[in-house]
Amino acid sequence: MTQALLTLEGLTKAYPGVVANNDISFEIGHGQVHALLGENGAGKSTLVKTIYGLVKPDAGRMTLDGRPYAPANPRMARAEGVAMVFQHFSLFDALDVAENIALGMDNPPGRRQLAARITEVSEAYGLPLDPHRIVGDLSAGERQRVEIVRCLLQNPKLLIMDEPTSVLTPQEVDILFKTLRKLAAEGTAILYISHKLEEIRSLCEHATVLRLGEVVADCDPRQQSARDLAELMVGTTLHTPSREAGAPGEVLLEVTGLSLPAPTDFGTALRDVGFSLCAGEVLGIGGVAGNGQDELLAALSGERLAPAGTIRLRGKDVGRLPPNARRALGILAAPEERLGHSAAPEMSLTENALLTGAVREKLISNGFISWPRSRSFAQRIIEGFDVRTPGPEVAAGALSGGNLQKFVIGREILQAPDIFVVNQPTWGVDASAAAAIRQAILDLSAKGAGVVVISQDLDELMEISDRFTALNEGRLAPIRPAKGLTTEEIGLMMGGAHDMEVAHVETLAEVDA
């Protein structure tokens, strides 16, 4: 390699109270698949936003192909050949693929011509897309294809991908990786942002590790173990959650034939969901986002009432009971969205403790709230779950994601549930807080509670589940013991490749070979 494609020299960016990037330097070569590794808050987003022209650095400079590069906005970045696929798609559900792609281009060609180009490019890279399909009907993997194809139409020199596999099944990840390898072989550099170490080890030839805004390592991820990489990221030795394996107890919760229509136009219907949960057991439910996770939690928590007889706790029908009646019986839940669903961001931690604790902690008598009792409950959560905050009068929204998640999980666990249902327990939470939360879940089950963990993090589910299943389009796959499941089997349970075509990639791969 004679000259690097993109070099970063001493990039620094500070926000009030935090230095997001401190003196960051590295380079990306032509055709290199370069990983950017780091925990939440390590400064990955700020760095790629700098490269994409969304953030202006306080100090430092960049060069692209040897020339100074300082994009003032994303349009300039795209003009220079830098494209980015965001973690959260910016697509309009009601428009078709071609319309969505045209909206994201600076100078879109005519409709007919664009449709032809989309078909051409998408076939060439093994990402078949019908330009005329409505985006609202596409799976998450197909939506990502729309975003990628939109970037590829501009012939980028550098493609930035932010956490691209968080919405994909293992099979879909394979297809994506084939595409990325082909792109790299043609000379396109790829900056790949992720915290999934195994993926990075299989895909990338170079990795830059960020911690607290600084580069802590530059390495070849193929030469490192996943554990070494993780410790570089976190900076300490990682504690793996553990517990005594006990025999499962009596059956606590039984769900049979639970079907519920979709709550909104773009929601998911639950179809004939059934499982049973024993005392002391952790049931892991995987699946790509948007396959009924929120809907299943709402049906179990009582936020949406289920048909009579479909949910039974110790044989008693609870399907028609509202949330607080279920809490009284011992079914507690923690939804995925912290701000506005499991917690009210503008209310204090005391008020948020009252939000679900009213019944079991007896914080309300004769309709009147006992604020001293609510405050001491909030204080117990803060102390018991190491929530970093000045005190219980602080607004929930002022806490960091990890701290608020510890508060939410702690609030439910301290109420000693018999059944605990949690969706995405460690989403957006740093590694040490995530380990603490997983340990708390395992401790809860060791005390005899049944726990349902819904998550898109397969590593997490494999680590803490006794049995595993997956949601796919509102249906639950047959439940299997978690131990010994292969990635292949898990992927198939999650819906395989969602009928996405792979044929073209394989032919191309043969040509390449």
Added chain:
Amino acid sequence: MSLIRLEKRPAPSALLSAATPVLAVIATMIAGGVMFWALGANPFEAIRTIFWDPLFDPTFGAYSRPQLLVKAGPLILIATGLALGFRAGIWNIGAEGQYIMGAIVGAGVGLALYPTETRWLFPLMVAAGAIGGWAWAMIPAFLKTRFGTNEILVSLMLVYVAENILASVSSGLLRNPEGHGFPGSRNLARDFPAASNPELIAGTGMHWGVVAAFAAVIFAYVLMTRHRMGFAIRLAGEAPRAARFAGVNPARLVLFSLGTAGAFAGAAGFFEVSGPAGQISIDFNSGYGFTAIIVAFLGRLHPVGILLAGLLMALTYIGGELAQLMLTMPAAAIQLFQGMLLFFLLAMDVFANYRLRFGTPEVA
């Protein structure tokens, strides 16, 4: 790219939130002063006539001072009820109609029993007035919970229905049989002692409706700070999904807040018809139900704030009338002046939540 832009504050400024009503009043005085000056009046004299003379002028004070409570009473009572719904994101815009129906039903019960002397009549009429307002508010509440209709439209449209009912009964069902065919009911305040709502302490304007307004403020304060229903209302307003997760029943909340607001407005209507107004007449209603919306927001939807805002709004009413009389200001100028108050309050609110930044933004 603009040189001036608004940047959201991490948390609303507590100081500014508390100070906005005061700043809004000051800004209204300045802008209103400019308007009065443009109309050819001395701005300082105009402001003094509106804010100072009603209370302290040696000539008019004795007449206008009691008017303060007479006007503030219904505003505070109605606004306190409305604020419960507004805090929960339930927009009852039809308090005017609920006020009219409360007056008609309350007065109707009394007139049906004319000329009884029992002392139970007045409490019975208060209850009837509250039920009248409550029932009128239950129409949008029922339609919303049952069919998902928009309570803003339904409650507002019902104001016009109520106005037509008022016109109909004042020249029909409730017309004074001894009134020589003129529209309007018997005068409860003058001719029907058992049904009248007199001034309780001479020279203060204090009547049972004002007592009820103060009681409502205390009720709302305790409800919002200590009771689970108040917590449910705040939760539903700030985070509707969290409220459902917490077990708040949205339909029950709609029924409660619309019902309470309707009952308060209905009682206010009855206290008015049996006291200051005296009788049911075609032009009995005078916009208290709409002005109360301004009072509720001016008082930050907080019971104590509403108490102060109600008094302030009443002052601008009385002072405005005085300004019309003394300075021959057009009535529209006074309405504009009151509108400015709400405008500046909302504008100041923006600065409690956002910070003004000069210079070019970093993110395009």
